[in-house]
Amino acid sequence: MINKFYFLLIFILSFSMFWQCDNGTGPEKKEKNVPGRILWVDVPDSIAIPPAGYFNKALVTAAVQDSNGLDDVDSVYFYSKKPDGSLANEGRPLVMVDNGKPFNINDPWQQAGDEQAGDGIYSLTILIDNSAQPGRYIFTFYMRDKAGNLSNSMVDSIEVVP
Ligand SMILES: [Ca+2]
């Protein structure tokens, strides 16, 4: 009984030493960087397909937080899955901005309708033209920080109505 107990104790001690080694002796000792979080997202419930030659637009926003400060936010983006299951924007993320610039159709990725710069609320105005596929689009949001940590994801959707 006692032998078994010692064996277990040694096992636990050596395991915890190994664990500490593995985590505590990295090449650099930086301030601990933790992943950020998406706090909420706001996507309109629906958007109508406009007549040919017109655009309809909808503002999409996401609020993020990072314990290392908003300066640590590298990018906030979402993927858009179309009703047929394929990804919009050729599978690339739709990158949001927190630059406070009003919407400008000639520069929609940078002048994207963000209300206030630097408040941790990221924005993108999505545009729908007459060629849009009707149905439900699923948006999955992420935030990446400057240490490369990926946040939780958050999902919302919009109905594109004919
Ligand atoms: Ca961080």
Ligand SMILES: [Ca+2]
């Ligand atoms: Ca903002």
